[in-house]
Amino acid sequence: MIRTSRPLLALAAAPLLLLVACSGGSTAADDSASGGAASGAVKVTLTDDGCTAEPNSVPAGAASFEVVNSGASAVTEAELVNSGGRILGERENLTPGLRGKFSLKLEAGEYTIQCPNAATETSTFTVTGSAPSSTEDPLFAAATSGYQTYVKQQVADLVTATGAFAAAVEAGDVAKAKELYGPARAPYERIEPVAESFGDLDPKIDVRIADVADPSTWTGFHRIEQALFEKGTTEGMAPVAQQLVADVGQLNTLVQTTTYQPADLANGASGLLDEVAKSKVTGEEEAYSHLDLLDFAANVEGSRKAFDLLTPALQVTDADLVTTIQGRFDDVQTALQPYRRGDGYALYTELTPDQVKDLATAVDALAEPLSQVSGKVVGAANQ
Structure with a gap:
């Protein structure tokens, strides 16, 4: 973000x-x-x-x-x-x-x-004026219902993980807070486009220092990340952790009543790939912890979930495109696999320039056909 x-x-x-x-x-x-x-x-x-x-x-x-x-x-x-x-x-x-x-x-x-x-x-x-009425395809209805359930679950996981992370920060336990930072990031990254749609809520939770006009107003995950991983301290971070818990709680409240249309899933899938390309594969997202590949993997997981939910409907309009995209998702996940470390991933700083280039190439190859899904969804929904 x-x-x-x-x-x-x-x-x-x-x-x-x-x-x-x-x-x-x-x-x-x-x-x-x-x-x-x-x-x-x-x-x-x-x-x-x-x-x-x-x-x-x-x-x-x-x-x-x-x-x-x-x-x-x-x-x-x-x-x-x-x-x-x-x-x-x-x-x-x-x-x-x-x-x-x-x-x-x-x-x-x-x-x-x-x-x-x-x-x-x-x-x-x-x-x-008013938009023409249309009948919702049951395959798309199932997709949007499934995505609503998925978002709610991811945000519920985010609430739990953020609460544990914040508790460690407030207790002054640097080692524990570092350990819990990554698990708190993953569910957020899977549904990031949804969070981004709510005005300034995403910047409050996920903004990086380079994008803050007044550093004294900086809040969210990355401010605590800097304290933990660059400075090795939790000093002064208790209020920031408390605000983070409150902001994540607000996100949880909002998603309970948010519904989705089919193309929201297509947009979200492509948007998550954009997130990978612009800040994860470049190492800009996790500037202090260097857990960018964890975020990378979570973005891809969220993107694939949205696409998979649309797949039954897309099979009707363009089965070949579905096959291509599924293969490209597999390629990205295969490219990530060598960097898997237990429940996490290697630090971004461990990668060579050629390895970064290979990951970026796999993402680009997926992004192009995935961007076509939006047009298929809009066309089908307007029939």
Whole structure:
């Protein structure tokens, strides 16, 4: 998670809308050559001044958003947020010249497009009318129900593991806290996109020091990680541990009433692979403990779970794609296996550059076909 902190939005436990994000690998120059936005498409342009949507209003129903960085250096992401403060769709890590896409089925109402770090960070986006009704495929219904159960269980495990970790921190037991840090991280990493959708809750739990404007406000796992693994102490960390328990408890409350649409699973699966690529395989996530491969494995596990739940429905529309993705997941897990150490993994610092490259190659090979799932889900859901 590398989003910088922004003013806290009201947290809502409303159901997610139909959401899917696609990996962006093309350039803004390619976009200009495409002849402009097609019918039903919205183009969001990032500049250091802000982010603008063209058009800034669409009818309710399916909409496709293309986010283009036209030269912004301080702004690399855009998010669509509903009136309750829930992030419904986003594209991150778009450096100058790059673009990315996400598609949603939107209900009528007022939304906000946010681009953190811009001079003007928000703009209004309006959806009018009402979306066409559709009958839910029972295979997709089973997938979303299964994912709801999975998320609740992972967050329940997170509550238990975080409680034990925090207790060791409060007791001043450095060795025990270090031992319990990794087990507390894994369930969070499996459902990270869900946590990220709740405004500033994810930054409170998971932000790294490089993404904090005021270090005195730094909270969450990584602040305690620094104290334990870099400084070898728990001094001053009791209040941080208590706040972490409270924030994880809030996440647990929110997921109890959160429901999901089929494309949320596709988006989550791809989003978790993005997390691996941008911070785990680079060794940036666990800067002090170097447990990045544990996070890497948990992201992949969460991604595969979401994909596996969608598989029965996807088999109907594209069995070949399912086979390809399953094989690529197996390849990633095979690539990780040599670094398994009991219940955990080798430290990131033990890897050679060539070994890191091999892991990154396996992740990239999976990310490309996995990004296609979103389109399959949106197409099937709109039939």
